[in-house]
Amino acid sequence: MRKVTRLTALAAVLVVTAxxxxxxxxxxxQLAAVPEVQMVRPSDSIEGLRLSIWGENQDMTGxxxxxxxxxxxxxxGVGWDVISMIDGDAxxxxxxxxxxxxxxxxxxxxxxxxxxxxxxGNTTGLQSGLVCRTREDTTGVQIGAYTETRGHIGGxxx
Numbered sequence: 001m002r003k004v005t006r007l008t009a010l011a012a013v014l015v016v017t018a019x020x021x022x023x024x025x026x027x028x029x030q031l032a033a034v035p036e037v038q039m040v041r042p043s044d045s046i047e048g049l050r051l052s053i054w055g056e057n058q059d060m061t062g063x064x065x066x067x068x069x070x071x072x073x074x075x076x077g078v079g080w081d082v083i084s085m086i087d088g089d090a091x092x093x094x095x096x097x098x099x100x101x102x103x104x105x106x107x108x109x110x111x112x113x114x115x116x117x118x119x120x121g122n123t124t125g126l127q128s129g130l131v132c133r134t135r136e137d138t139t140g141v142q143i144g145a146y147t148e149t150r151g152h153i154g155g156x157x158x
Contacts, residue, residue, distance in 0.1 A: 030055055089121065
């Protein structure tokens with residue numbers, strides 16, 4: 001009886017591990033119309049190129065081009081879009097042309113959004129746009145018609 005229990009427990013652990021591993025794969029290319037109609041599942045990460053009308057992935061590393069780009073985890077690379085939403089940390093150059101940019105974690109690099117950029121963590125680098133908001137600390141330069149940093153500013157705010 002103990003042997004059957006141990007084998008059942010081992011099988012359960014293997015199934016859970018395999019399911020978790022399969023749930024978060026990394027792919028090189030993402031082509032997306034909307035999250036429901038995209039080449040790679042939203043739960044997978046991209047290391048390479050994401051081209052999208054509205055693309056959603058777990059993590060993104062590489063070149064990110066689209067209208068709406070949503071990343072549930074961390075983002076790193078170069079991005080050019082209208083709207084970007086990043087739930088984790090971001091590092092690189094992110095340009096939200098004529099749009100909106102939100103980063104929930106820390107940001108390092110240059111974030112440009114012509115209308116509104118909202119960084120909820122710490123910002124290191126350059127943040128520019130019509131309205132620029134950083135919830136935590138800013139180290140670097142923040143330029144806009146309206147700029148706000150709720151934490152410490154170590155640099156220039158104009």
